[in-house]
Amino acid sequence: MIAALYVETDGAYFGLPGVDPWDEKRDARKYAGPHPVVAHPPCQRWGRFWHGSTRKPHQFKLGDDGGCFDAAFKSLRRFGGVLEHPADSHAWSAFSLNKPPRSGGWVYAGQGFWTCCVYQGHYGHLSGKPTWLLACGMQRDDLPELRWGKTEQRLHPRALELHGYEKARRIGMMAMVGGKDKTRIRNATPDEFRDVLISIASSACTTQFTEDSP
Template sequence: MVAALYVEAGGSYYDLPNVDPWDERRDARLYPGPYPVVVHSPCQRWGKLWAGQPLHIKRTGQRKQKGADQGCFKCGLSDVRRWGGVMEHPWGSHAWAFFGLTVPSRAGGWVRADELGGWTCCVEQGRYGHYARKPTLLLAYDCDLPDLDWGIGEPRLDPEIVARMGLKRAKRLGEVGGKGGGRDSAPRIGTPAPFRDLLIAMAQSANRLRLAA
């Protein structure tokens, strides 16, 4: 068994054998163990738009606080260190520096993340089925470190977005910004099945390694 923490209710981690999904209703900050984990802690307050949408800030003057995620990243980091497995966050996440984690090369390759046995890398989810490149940071403890499909790919602007909004606006929205919107962020934040399966396999290996120790 592995536990998938901070996942979407009814999303890609549901209805899978040997996966215990924790959505917002279950509150993954309360995860008691004992299974290794795949951690998808919320990233909104750690990314480049941590303060909020520029238009909203301009209209209201209200800015969010960097890292104000109600302790989700801190709890997720504690869980992956304690139970083993893998944690993911977007490339450019401010959480890596805030928690003293080494920022790996954008081009890929595992490097030591800290002095507690962690390893980190960057890999594009676009190489595993996402419609955009979506570079992603991984942080692993006590599990296999697989060779991944490393590299920096060419930008992937959605042709439908370019046709509907024009190239200039499509570039401003970015590769993931044009799909979904409002309450429907699933196209942007959804985890492609091949990438999900990779993360699950990494977490499952933590069980094997610990039983062999």
């Protein structure tokens, strides 16, 4: 059994055997074990635009997520598993973690954690979506070799037709996704990537980590 924390209601983690999903209603900050976790803490206050939109900058404080990342970090450390956040998340600096290279490969993050950069586009996401993972509760040899490196360049055919190559390259695939589902599609975890995260969490031990050693 694993616990999936901070997941979308009725999303990719619901209805799976051996998975206990914690959506917003259950409040994953209250998770008290005992199972390893797959954690998707909110990223808005940790990313490139943590301060708010460019039209209204500095509306928010860096890391002001109601304690979600901190709670996920503590659950990961206590019960083992894996946490996912966008590449270049400021949370790594805030929690004194070593950052992974964009080229891929697991590296020691410190404090008993391992980290890597992987592109969800290799696993079914519409865009490349570079992602940082943080794992705990296993040895380096227990971690899987993923599909490392950037995804191939993807240009939306309609963007290419309307704007030409340079602008189509700059705005990316998601810019051409319209309607109310844009945010959901951007944030959704592809099933294949979800299964990778579940497999990592399933290999974790459920002991508490106190030593800063790989």
